[in-house]
Amino acid sequence: MKLTLSILKADVGSIGGHTKPSERMMDAVKSDTADAVRRGLLIDSFVGHTGDDICIIASHTNGPDNTDVHQFAWNAFLHATDIASQYGLYGAGQDLLVDAPSGNIRGAGPAVAEIEMDHDPVKTNPMRPAESFMVLAADKCGPGAYNLPMFLGFADPMYCAGLMLPRIGEGFTFNVIDMDNTDGDSLISLNAPEDYYKITVLLRDNERFGIDSIVSRYSGQVAAAVSATRLHNIAGSYTGKDDPVALVRNQGIFPAPEELISPYAKAHYIGGDARGSHVMPLMPVPINTAVTGMYCLPLVSCIGFSLNSRGEFSDSFADFFDNPAWDYVRQQAQEKGIAMRSQGWSGAAMLPYGELEYSGFRQSIGDLVDRFAFRDGNGTGGEIPEKAASADD
Ligand code: 13P
Ligand code: MG
Ligand code: MG
Numbered sequence: 364m365k366l367t368l369s370i371l372k373a374d375v376g377s378i379g380g381h382t383k384p385s386e387r388m389m390d391a392v393k394s395d396t397a398d399a400v401r402r403g404l405l406i407d408s409f410v411g412h413t414g415d416d417i418c419i420i421a422s423h424t425n426g427p428d429n430t431d432v433h434q435f436a437w438n439a440f441l442h443a444t445d446i447a448s449q450y451g452l453y454g455a456g457q458d459l460l461v462d463a464p465s466g467n468i469r470g471a472g473p474a475v476a477e478i479e480m481d482h483d484p485v486k487t488n489p490m491r492p493a494e495s496f497m498v499l500a501a502d503k504c505g506p507g508a509y510n511l512p513m514f515l516g517f518a519d520p521m522y523c524a525g526l527m528l529p530r531i532g533e534g535f536t537f538n539v540i541d542m543d544n545t546d547g548d549s550l551i552s553l554n555a556p557e558d559y560y561k562i563t564v565l566l567r568d569n570e571r572f573g574i575d576s577i578v579s580r581y582s583g584q585v586a587a588a589v590s591a592t593r594l595h596n597i598a599g600s601y602t603g604k605d606d607p608v609a610l611v612r613n614q615g616i617f618p619a620p621e622e623l624i625s626p627y628a629k630a631h632y633i634g635g636d637a638r639g640s641h642v643m644p645l646m647p648v649p650i651n652t653a654v655t656g657m658y659c660l661p662l663v664s665c666i667g668f669s670l671n672s673r674g675e676f677s678d679s680f681a682d683f684f685d686n687p688a689w690d691y692v693r694q695q696a697q698e699k700g701i702a703m704r705s706q707g708w709s710g711a712a713m714l715p716y717g718e719l720e721y722s723g724f725r726q727s728i729g730d731l732v733d734r735f736a737f738r739d740g741n742g743t744g745g746e747i748p749e750k751a752a753s754a755d756d
Contacts, residue, residue, distance in 0.1 A: 366406075366482035366674045367429070369421045370498055371436035372590070372608045373473035376447025376455040377415035381503075383653035384412050385452060388443040392417055395439035404431055406674040413664040414502025414654040415454070416474075416606050417443060422674040427477040428467040437468050474590035476610045481584075484672055490582055490616060494670040497620060497683065499609040501645070501663040502654060505634035505718075506542055506591055506605035507569025508645060508661065512626035513587065513609070514566055516618050517577050518555035523622035530616050533581040539565050540575040540591045550575055570634055570718045573607070579616055586618075587611040605639075613667070620667060624683050627663065630696035632703070634714050635661040640724060641713055643703055646696035649685035660700050 378385055389412065396408040396419055409420040419439065425432050440459060447455035460472035469475050484494050501508045515522040517535045525531045534555045539562070541549040553562045565572040573591030578584065589609045613620045627647045636643040637659035650664045667681040706712045713719075716728050732745055 364424060364482050364674070365426070365479060366670070367423055367426055367432075367477060367479045368496060368610055369423065369427070369429075369432055369436075370418060370476040370500075370590070370608045370610050371421070371433070371468070371473055372416050372418040372475075372500060372606070373436075373440045373458040374416045374454065374502075374606065375440050375444040375457060375459060376452035378452055380453055381415050381659070382655055383415055383651075384417050384443065385446065385450060387446045387450070388452075389417065391442045391446055392419065392439045395435070395442055396421070399435045404435055407676045409666075409668070409676060409680065411500075411650045411664070411666065413500040413648070413650065413652065414606075414662055416500060416502050418498070418500045418608060420498050420668075420676075422670065422676065424674070427479050428469065430466045433464075433466070433468040433475075436473065437464060437471070440473060470592070474592070474606065474608045476588040476590045476608050478585045478588050478610055478612065480612075482670070482672075482674060484670065490584065492615070494612070495614050495620075495667060496670070497611045497613055497623065497665055497667045499611065499663055499665045500606075500650075501608070501661065502606050503635045503637075503639075503659050504606055504645065504661040504663070505569050505639070505714075506607055507566070507571075507573045508607055508633045508635070508663065509589055509609050510566040510569050510572070510574060511629070511631050512623075513574050513577065513589070513611075514562065515626040516623040517586065518559060518562065522625050523618045525618050525622055530581045531579075531618065533579075535586060536578040536580055537562050537566075538575045538578070539572050541571065542573055542591060543571050548575075554580065570714070582616050584616065585612075620681075620683060624665060627665075627684075628692050630692055630699055632699070633661055634718060638724075639714075640719050641704075642711055644696040644699040646693055646700075647684035647689050648693070649682050650680075656697070658700055658704055660696065 377383055393410045396410050399405045400408055406422045411418055419436055444456040458472040464471040486492050520526040537553050539551050574589050575591050576585055577587040579586050590607045630644040632642050633645050634642055643661055645661045645663055648662045648664055650666050665683040669677040703712050719725055
């Protein structure tokens with residue numbers, strides 16, 4: 364059968380600041396999702412949260428960008444928004460940026476990552492005798508948070524020795540999106556390994572270029588999809604950070620989970636953190652972790668499922684970062700965070716003004732720039748980069 368996996372995620376309110384959704388909000392989304400399974404819209408589902416973002420993971424046969432599936436998710440997020448408002452939670456409805464999207468909800472605020480695949484997991488299927496996949500969800504993160512770890516997992520044998528094997532070794536096509544192009548989805552396809560250096564030229568800029576999807580050159584099958592969009596580009600004004608989700612198929616013709624997650628041992632620095640304005644390390648955490656540590660460290664969770672022939676999820680999931688091995692990395696991330704924050708607002712510790720997500724900062728610098736003048740009294744000040752228009756926390 365043609366099976367679609369859909370990841371739909373939104374921040375619609377949280378307790379005591381941007382920490383985590385409430386139990387009542389989670390229950391509402393879980394019960395709406397269970398209802399969608401009961402009435403046959405979805406085959407199976409899972410709901411979890413990473414920081415203050417609620418993530419719905421669903422399997423179904425309706426294809427990507429399906430109106431019914433997207434509208435169900437939107438309504439579930441609205442339901443949770445109502446509860447958040449009722450209990451006075453912070454940022455109720457934060458990521459629901461339009462009044463009522465008519466069809467699919469891409470561009471309306473929630474993060475979406477979807478893959479459609481031929482699903483026939485039998486031993487004799489040479490491509491996918493079994494289907495297993497991982498879902499990554501990141502909070503307090505800029506849109507390109509996965510650029511480096513995904514690149515290493517799919518293109519660098521130092522992380523994925525599987526690339527030395529015949530089938531995986533044919534390489535992967537990286538579809539990269541220019542997130543600054545707000546006229547539409549502007550993409551380029553580059554092939555690893557031939558275009559290795561060209562891919563890095565783009566992916567080094569986590570704020571502008573993001574991986575949209577990765578395709579196996581051996582099989583033509585989509586290996587990964589990422590929700591690479593920027594809320595402040597969609598909305599015209601900033602209302603939240605970008606907090607991307609990713610769907611990654613693994614094993615067999617794709618890299619193994621351990622090859623895909625080992626780059627997260629770097630706890631690499633990305634844009635995000637408090638007020639979406641700092642450069643801080645990405646800390647791997649178990650699913651359903653709240654953002655309550657010092658600062659507001661960018662977090663990423665990663666859970667894995669198997670699918671049976673009917674498209675149902677395994678009865679439980681593997682929580683990849685819920686393992687003592689990652690305690691060491693968390694410690695390192697914390698140390699890197701402390702080191703970076705010890706220089707406060709200076710230089711590389713904060714994002715450049717053009718990338719700041721809280722335009723209040725840009726207003727502050729704009730007011731000062733306006734007051735600059737040449738020594739001789741003629742002429743006025745310079746300009747600040749035009750990105751976010753107006754919004755505050
Ligand atoms: P979220 O985008 O996760 O709501 O974070 C907001 C923020 O800036 C916290 O400082
Ligand atoms: Mg929030
Ligand atoms: Mg969030």
